Amino acid sequence: xxxxxxxxxxxxxxxQARGTQFERICxxxxxxxxxxxxxxxxxxxxxxxxxxxxxxxxxxxxxxxx
Numbered sequence: 201x202x203x204x205x206x207x208x209x210x211x212x213x214x215x216q217a218r219g220t221q222f223e224r225i226c227x228x229x230x231x232x233x234x235x236x237x238x239x240x241x242x243x244x245x246x247x248x249x250x251x252x253x254x255x256x257x258x259x260x261x262x263x264x265x266x
Contacts (some may be wrong), residue, residue: 207225213217220245223245223260223261224245226243226260226261227236227243227244227245227261227262230243230261232262236263240263240264240265241262241265241266242263242264243262243263243264244261245260245261245264246259246260246261249262
């Protein structure tokens with residue numbers, strides 16, 4: 201299993217791509233970490249969330265129970 205530093209070192213050097221990759225890791229973590237398993241049923245990047253209302257406005261991820 202990779203450490204967080206090892207995972208971070210594998211992200212794209214381009215800052216925009218790196219940010220998107222990190223956001224996807226956060227969504228995965230919210231859906232899979234034992235601490236959140238019973239609390240978060242689904243997580244999305246804002247642009248992929250069914251309720252998004254327009255372009256990215258600073259919200260990176262949405263997590264829902266239902």
